[in-house]
Amino acid sequence: IKSIGILTSGGDSPGMNAAIRAVVRTALYYDLNVYGITRGYDGLVKGDIVEMGAKSVANIIQRGGTILKTARSQEFLTVEGRAKAREQLRKHNIDALVAIGGDGTFTGAKVFMEEQDIPVIGIPGTIDNDLQGTDFTIGYDTAINTVVDAVDKIRDTAESHDRVFIVEVMGRDSGLIALRSGIGIGAEAILIPEAKIDFTDVLNRMDSIRKNKSSRIIIVAEGENEGGAFETAEKVKGRFPHYDVRVSILGHIQRGGKPSCMDRVLASRLGVAAVEGLIAGKSGEMAGIICGDIAFTPFDNAIKHIHTVNPNLLKIADILSL
Ligand code: F6P
Numbered sequence: 001i002k003s004i005g006i007l008t009s010g011g012d013s014p015g016m017n018a019a020i021r022a023v024v025r026t027a028l029y030y031d032l033n034v035y036g037i038t039r040g041y042d043g044l045v046k047g048d049i050v051e052m053g054a055k056s057v058a059n060i061i062q063r064g065g066t067i068l069k070t071a072r073s074q075e076f077l078t079v080e081g082r083a084k085a086r087e088q089l090r091k092h093n094i095d096a097l098v099a100i101g102g103d104g105t106f107t108g109a110k111v112f113m114e115e116q117d118i119p120v121i122g123i124p125g126t127i128d129n130d131l132q133g134t135d136f137t138i139g140y141d142t143a144i145n146t147v148v149d150a151v152d153k154i155r156d157t158a159e160s161h162d163r164v165f166i167v168e169v170m171g172r173d174s175g176l177i178a179l180r181s182g183i184g185i186g187a188e189a190i191l192i193p194e195a196k197i198d199f200t201d202v203l204n205r206m207d208s209i210r211k212n213k214s215s216r217i218i219i220v221a222e223g224e225n226e227g228g229a230f231e232t233a234e235k236v237k238g239r240f241p242h243y244d245v246r247v248s249i250l251g252h253i254q255r256g257g258k259p260s261c262m263d264r265v266l267a268s269r270l271g272v273a274a275v276e277g278l279i280a281g282k283s284g285e286m287a288g289i290i291c292g293d294i295a296f297t298p299f300d301n302a303i304k305h306i307h308t309v310n311p312n313l314l315k316i317a318d319i320l321s322l
Contacts, residue, residue, distance in 0.1 A: 001032065001095045001096045001119070001278060001279065002032060002033060002093070002095060003032060003033040003034070003035065003092070003093050003094050003095055003096075004023075004027055004032055004033075004034050004035070004094065004095070004096045004097065004098060004275065004278060005034075005035045005036075005037050005044075005049065005089060005092070005094040005096070005097045005098070006020060006023050006024065006034065006035070006036055006037065006052075006068070006097070006098045006099075006100070007036075007037035007038075007040050007041070007043065007044060007068060007097070007098075007099055007100070008020070008040060008066040008068045008069070008070045008100045008101060008125065009040030009041055009070055009071070009072075009073075009099060009100070009101040009104070009105040009108065010040070010070060010072065010101040010102045010103075010104045010105045010125075010126065011070070011101075011102065011126060011127070011255060012064075012065050012066045012070050012125075012139075012255060013125045013126050013127045013137070013138055013139025013140075013142075013143070013255065014064040014065075014127075014138075014139045014142035014143070014255070014256065014257055014258065014259035014260075014263055015125065015138035015139050015142060015259035015260075015263035015264060015266065015267040016065070016066040016068075016070075016100055016125045016138060016139070016267070017057075017060040017061065017063045017064075017065065017066060017067055017259075017267075018060070018061045018138075018259060018263065018264045018267035018268055018271070019100050019123050019125060019138055019267035019268075019270060019271045020036070020057060020060070020066065020067060020068060020100070020271070021057035021060055021061055021267075021268075021271065022267060022268045022269075022270070022271020022272055023098050023123075023271040023274060023275055024036075024052045024053075024054070024056065024057045025054060025057065025271075026271060026272045026274075026275040026276070027275050028053070028054055030275065030276075030279060032275070032279075033051065033093075034051070034052050035049050035050065035051055035052060035092055035094055036049070036050050036051075036052045036056070036067075036068050037049050037068065038050070038068055038069050039068075039069045039070065039071040039073075040068075040069075040070050040071045040072070040073060040101070040105070041071075041073040041075075041076035041081075041085065041108055041112075042071040042072075042073035042075065042076065043068075043069075043071070044073075044076070044085040044088060044089070045073060045075045045076055045081050045082075045084045045085045045088070046088075047088040047091065049088060049092050049094075061259075061264055061268075062258050062259070062264075063258065064142075064256045064257045064258055064259065065256065066100075070101070072104065073108075076108055076112075077108075079115070082111065082112050082115060082116055083116070085112065085116070086112075086116040086118065089118060095118070095119070096118065096119040096120070096121075096278045096283075097109070097112075097113075097118060097119070097120045097121075098120075098121050098122075098123060098271075098274045098275070098278070099120055099121075099122050099123070100122070100123040100124075100125040100138075101122070101123075101125050101126065102124070102125065102126035102128065102130070102131065102137070103126075103130070103131065103302075103303040103305075105122065105125075106122045106131075106286060106299040106302055106303050107299070107303060109122055109284075109299060110284060110299040110300065113283060113284055114284075119278055119281075119282070119283035119284075120283060120284065121274045121275075121277045121278050121282060121283065121285060121286070121287060121296075122274075122285070122286035122287070122299060122302065123138070123267075123270045123271065123274050123286070123287055124137040124138060124270070124286055124287075124288055124302070125137065125138045125139060125267075126138075126139060126140075127139040127140055127142070127143035127170060127177065127254060127255055128140070128170070128171050128172065128173075128174050128176065128177065129174070129176040129177070130171070130173060130174035130176060130305070131286065131288070131302050131303065132297060132301055132302050132303075132304050132306060133286055133288040133290070133295060133296075133297025133301060133302045134286070134287075134288025134289055134290065134295070134297070134302075135288075135289055135290055135291065136262075136266060136289070138259075138263055138266055138267045138270065139255075139259070139263060140176070140177070140263075141259075141260045141262040141263045141266075142257060142258075142259045142260045142263050143170070143177055143254045143255070144177055144180050144181040144184065145260055146250075146253060146254050146256075146257055147169050147177060147181035147184075147185070147250060147254060148181055148184045148185055150250055150253065151167055151181065151185040151217060151219070151250075152185060154167060154217065154248055155185065155186075155215060155217060158214075158215035158216075158217060158246075159214055159215045161215075161244060162214045162215065162244065163215060163243075163244045163245065163246055164215070164216045164217075164218070164236055164240075164243050164244065164245045164246070165215070165216070165217050165218070165245075165246050165247075165248055166218045166220060166229045166230075166232045166233045166236070166245065166246070166247045166248070167217060167218070167219050167220065167229070167247075167248045167249075167250060168220045168221075168222055168228065168229035168247070168248070168249045168250065169181060169219060169220070169221060169222065169250055169254065170221075170222050170250070170251070170254045170255070171192075171221045171222050171223050172222060172223050173193065173223045173305060174192075174193070174194070174221070174223055175190075175191075175192020175193050175194050175195070175221035175223065175224065175309060176192075176309065177221065177254070178190055178191070178192050178219045178220065178221035178224075179192055179221075179309055179313055179314070179317065180313070181219065182219035182317060183313065183316060183317050183320070185217060185219070186217075186320065186321075187217050187218065187219045187317070187321060188206070188213070188216040188217055188218060188321050189202045189205075189206075189218045189219070189321060190218075190219045190221075190317050190321075191218065191219070191220045191221065191224045191226065191232065192221045192223075192224055192309065193221060193223045193224050193225055193307070194307050194308055194309045195309065195314055197226075199226065199232075199235060202218075203235070203236070203239045203240075205321075206236075206240070207239075207240070209322050210322060218232060218236075220232055229247045229248075229249060230247055233245045233246075233247045266289065269289060269294065270287045270288070270289070270294075273287040273294045273296075274287045277296060282296060284298055284299055285297060285298050285299065285302075286298075286299060286302040288302070
């Protein structure tokens with residue numbers, strides 16, 4: 001290959017810029033031309049493509065968001081859209097792609113590469129950490145630190161007012177942000193889609209264990225399917241009318257902010273691995289890190305939804321919530 005294109009797609013995540021920087025600089029290191037594609041697959045279809053140099057990625061490693069912007073493209077979902085995208089790549093003599101994103105990004109990449117015969121390597125960029133083939137996705141560490149920072153503040157006011165807070169965190173189909181940040185903030189309960197919790201049991205515990213606690217925080221994952229934060233608040237109020245209950249939805253602050261050092265290093269390693277993978281002839285795989293080592297996983301396996309979480313984390317969350 002002589003020339004690669006890079007795009008970010010789907011929801012942004014802190015550290016995507018560090019990954020773009022690593023891909024661009026690694027490509028240049030190996031004497032490849034490198035092109036930035038704006039707004040994900042949408043920009044690819046429309047030909048929104050610019051050549052990048054070492055300087056175009058200067059001073060971005062510390063910035064949240066993605067300088068390439070991102071979008072969810074309707075046109076790319078059609079055969080005609082993907083044919084247009086392929087034509088744009090031909091026009092710019094781009095002969096391989098690096099796609100940074102989550103499951104939607106890799107689903108698109110797989111169809112595109114098989115149908116239009118172009119090598120694609122994926123880099124996992126999502127705060128949800130819901131991909132297989134990597135211990136952590138780029139942005140997850142920053143997001144859970146954002147949650148911990150925000151909920152520590154909520155804890156201060158909850159303690160002062162003797163309140164119960166139900167805090168909803170992101171994770172469309174996954175409770176991994178909730179589980180780890182919940183342990184990190186010392187949550188009294190964590191509700192996630194992967195673990196069926198008997199809420200009556202949670203309520204009973206609130207009643208029996210350390211009755212005199214002045215604040216209680218229940219973390220609810222966005223993807224939890226028992227009714228979400230507001231219904232949880234109603235259930236608590238129904239059982240304990242004397243509790244002062246508040247709901248807080250953290251929302252998109254979890255997607256922004258400067259990436260943690262862990263995310264910057266992860267992004268840098270995966271950016272280098274992605275380009276080296278393409279040079280080695282790989283395609284249709286996501287670069288990840290498993291137990292400290294670079295690993296490549298086929299897109300199909302990377303996007304498989306595994307509806308389980310580490311039981312050890314669930315257990316310690318339970319033991320420590322007394
Ligand atoms: O996939 C990342 C994510 O942040 C999910 O946790 C969340 O459900 C979703 O994106 C929100 O997407 P949007 O910004 O399009 O509302």
